[in-house]
Amino acid sequence: MTEMNSVMNTVNGSYDGSAWIGLYDDVNSWRWSLGNTELAFNSWKTECQYKFCVCLNYLNWSEAQRYCREHHTDLVSIRNETENERIDLYSNLINVWIGLYRTRSWSDQSNSTFSNWRSGEPNNAGDSEYCTAVSFSDAGEWTDENCDYQLPFICYNVSPLASSRQYHFISVNKSWSEAQTYCRQNYTDLATIDNMTEMNSVMNTVNGSYNGSAWIGLYDDVNSWRWSLDDDDFYQEGEREFRNWFHEPNNYVGDELCVLLDYNGNWADFSCDSSQSFLCYDGRANTSQNYVLVLEGKTWHEAQRHCREFYTDLAIVRNETEHQQILDVTLFSGYNMYIWIGLYRNRLWSDQSSSTFTYWLPETSYVYPQPDNGLYVTGLHGSQHCTTVSLQSFGQWTDESCFERLPFFCYGGESICLYNDIKNIR
The missing domain is CATH 3.10.100.10 (Mannose-Binding Protein A, subunit A)
Incomplete structure (x- = not known):
């Protein structure tokens, strides 16, 4: 309380609203009173049928994704009408998170094109609805929602106990x-x-x-390069194929699956696990700047998550005009190192x-x-x-x-x- 009073005295009556302090709620930090015991068991209310598990704890979409990846496989992807009907097992709920999110990609990066939107959805109300929920009050049809809403959610589970392949x-x-x-x-x-x-x-x-x-x-x-922002609405014919390699890509050490841009605007493939600054693309309405330079070292996948959370995605470069816009941003900032952009590939x-x-x-x-x-x-x-x-x-x-x-x-x-x-x- 002595320190609490000291905190109060720093304001000296000049402000009577709310102000942040350093305390935050780490929802995954549960531990036992016996401090030397690891949390090897918990009993969240989760029900599993078939390969789907519904968790009745209310979390936002990112927290739900993290929970599913830690305890199951991922937030559920729905690939066809049969799987959508199985989701109806949980129709006693109202809304639950599923794995579809902004750019209409599935959390587990699967390529399902199945959809079951409610009439008028997705509508991106308030320019902030980037995640997808199943609305059981609407016969299991889908709605887009603000990713920060707290909802139950459905994971899918690929069991480690049995293989589906011989x-x-x-x-x-x-x-x-x-x-x-x-x-x-x-x-x-x-x-x-x-x-x-x-x-x-x-x-x-x-x-x-x-x-x-x-x-x-x-x-x-080695030719399977594609953009992190995988939305057909963003590309005209030929724009997905724009490149500015300079004696690259060469996959020099065998794991160069992501792309860096240097201060001259040249592109090179590099290990995705390297920590680099990065460039985000902001395609939201009324934005004053389409490219935002983030001078914080992150791996490519960490940079991708950051850009998707705060902007639209890692930078896409569709043509020479956009390439020059990127150079204007990086040169104006005086930054002369390497930065991640959104081009990457996977082994197949x-x-x-x-x-x-x-x-x-x-x-x-x-x-x-x-x-x-x-x-x-x-x-x-x-x-x-x-x-x-x-x-x-x-x-x-x-x-x-x-x-x-x-x-x-x-x-x-x-x-x-x-x-x-x-x-x-x-």
Whole structure:
């Protein structure tokens, strides 16, 4: 109270409203009274049916997304009418968050184009409604809402207890593309791997009979660049393809999947995990400046989140005019280093799934870190674009030349025991 009185005295009667102090509510900081015990268990009111879990705690959209990613898989994506009907199981609620948000992308980056908007929605009332809710008072139709509203929400859950894929080890040496053709003709595709449970399943198909390297479906499409702002309304014909590379991209160390702009306006690919300043694009109505320079070091994905929260997205560059506008902003600020823009790419799976799971071989005293795009291999630098499982390295992954001839893993068929069946058996 002595300090509280000191706080009051600093105002000296000159102000009688509210003022911030440093206390804030970290909603994920729960801990037990016994201070040396980690919070390994909590009992939030969550109900799961099929692969969907509804959480009855009221959170804003970003908090709900974070909760789903920590405790399940992500906020729910709805890909078709069947899944939308399953959501109706929770029709006793009024509104709940789902994974669709500004730029009409799904939280888990899936490419579903299904929608179920209520008539007149989305309407972006007040120029602030960027997240999506299911309105059960309107037969499950969708509305756009202010992302800061506190609502229940629905997660989806890819259970780690069971894999939906059956893997097959093919002990025949083929190039990556030949292996892809074989898998598509005889099974479903080259192996896609979503989690460590599936990674262990891949390993078990070999059963100790082979300890070399074998192809899986992940490959590095060096031409798959796209903009973070993935909204067709922002682009005219040809504008998505504008580039200003300077002796780039070269994917020099094998993991350069994001793009920096230098003080001369040249573009270069770089590791997304590097901490850099960044440029946001502000496409909201009545804005006085379309490009905003943020002189704060963040990774590319952190920068993307910042720009989406406070503006529209990381900077898009659709033509030479906009490129010059960006240079005017950066030169006027006197900034002469590198900044993130919104261009990026991903490694792709042969079956075009959106899995982001990786299991790269880390650096040790004996080996270089993977992927490296052949950086340390004489004659192969810049030519290792396909991925193998290294059985001699506990299944960890390496990038190799796609023309090398190796055995490979296919997947095909559905497993008999689904997650709910396992729960019931137990």
